Amino acid sequence: MSRFSRLLALLAMAVLAGCGKPEFSDAEKKTIASLALSALSPLKTDTTNRFADVPAAAALGSTLFFDVGMSGDGKVSCSTCHKIDRQFQDDLPQAVGVGRTNRRTMPLAGVAHDPWFFWDGRRDSLWAQALAPLENPLEQAGNRAAYAHYIQARFGERYERIFGPLPDLSTVPANASPLGSNAEKAAWNAMTDAQAEDVNRVFANIGKAIAAFERSIAPPQTRFDRFAAALATGIQPQGDDAFSPEEILGLKLFIGKANCVTCHTGPRFTDGSFHNTGVPPVANLPPDRGRIDAVAQVEADPFNCFGAFRDGDASACGELRFMVKTGPELIRAYKTPSLRGAATRPPYMHAGQFSSLDEVVAHYSKAPASVEGVSEVHPLQLSDRERAALVAFLKTLAE
């Protein structure tokens, strides 16, 4: 064989070997790195809750989170719906507390990173959020005066070590709240302003303790994160961390043609914002218009960032101050949920509309029009193989 022909043969082999399509483009690699858990920035301090990072407050908050005494009927706690061994949710299409609610229980991993809370974002801090289920007649169905008395009786000493002396509650009615039954409202209205302020202060501190606990609920590492870490360092993911061709296709679709990453973005797979995705309403539930109806509620909440119970200064209130208040895009817009762990906690969407990831992906593929407002998602016309690949990828976020 001549030297020349040997050279040619080598060249041909090099061309063939080097020409294999790289698994991911540089742009794709960058996006994948931005989704890895390692890209999650540390939790910012919450200046509106000066107890947010006080361990004793988190410990009391944890006690309260699991305590069924924190309810009107003595049977329901936060953990009735937010179950610690079920990603802090309950696997039901609509949550059940003292009554049956109209929405699905939201999982809580990493929730403290968000600017808005609930599917419609009708609360603007984790501590203000915690106060809502305590008084919601369908959830814990209690009232704030009763909670203040309960805290004094059961946890007085622990409370005072964190928040300072409890107010004198001896003349405060056993049951009273501006949001309760007619009798509770009447009792509330008969209280002096000072008494109401005292009760509200204890109530807000209950929320601040619970929020301190919730800040510790973090999303765990997944197979996707190990895959992404390997990809970022340029080493071939090994063994279980390696993705199958189907999972790779799913990931490519997620960050490419299927556009999922436009909303399910960043290491928590959420932009923390609100979108109409054309999810159909559930028959027999009251009308649910999502974000558009939440704006007035968060503005009217006395425990919001502008209210008297915020710690620190109003510079922390940017989200509320610059909130979008009107516009057709708020109609039936819901908070983008994190997709971490989603594969192992059906059903899906704000009222449990879909019972499997297959149904979810089929919904995005078809992208039906919204019953009200305009859906932001466009039909994708995914093949069977592509739909299965997306589901396979989503599963890597829960392994």
Added chain:
Amino acid sequence: MASLWRYVLAGLGLAALLAGILAAVYLTAPQSPRLASSEIARSKKTANGLFVASFEPERGVIRQGELQSWLLILKTGAGTPVEGAAITISGGMPQHRHGLPTSPQATDYLGDGCYRIDGVKFTMSGLWQLHFAISAAAGSDTVVFNVLL
């Protein structure tokens, strides 16, 4: 010998075919929005040429998912600072049919034609547009800035 040449030729043929397929795949793959540098310029004339506007993040860098302050600097064509302007802001992501996640406002006049625009937030990567309606003694005009994340 002749057989080796056949392999080499076949190899080269295959490589060419592969290159062709790859080119087709890459050329038809969805493209991230590309803009001429003039379109993402941080400084430009307003629509009717009344002002020259520049728009930049107050702290220099754009951070996705965080509330930020930006600065809008307004000068006349002759370079004099525009004072006392009323500014309203709207915008969104043209490719995703949605508006801005926040409603930014001009919150401060810092002098020298410089206005602080507070409450700016970009929740995702991609092309964002901010529309400014500006009204000052010289008249009213608009300008659109593209921000690519």
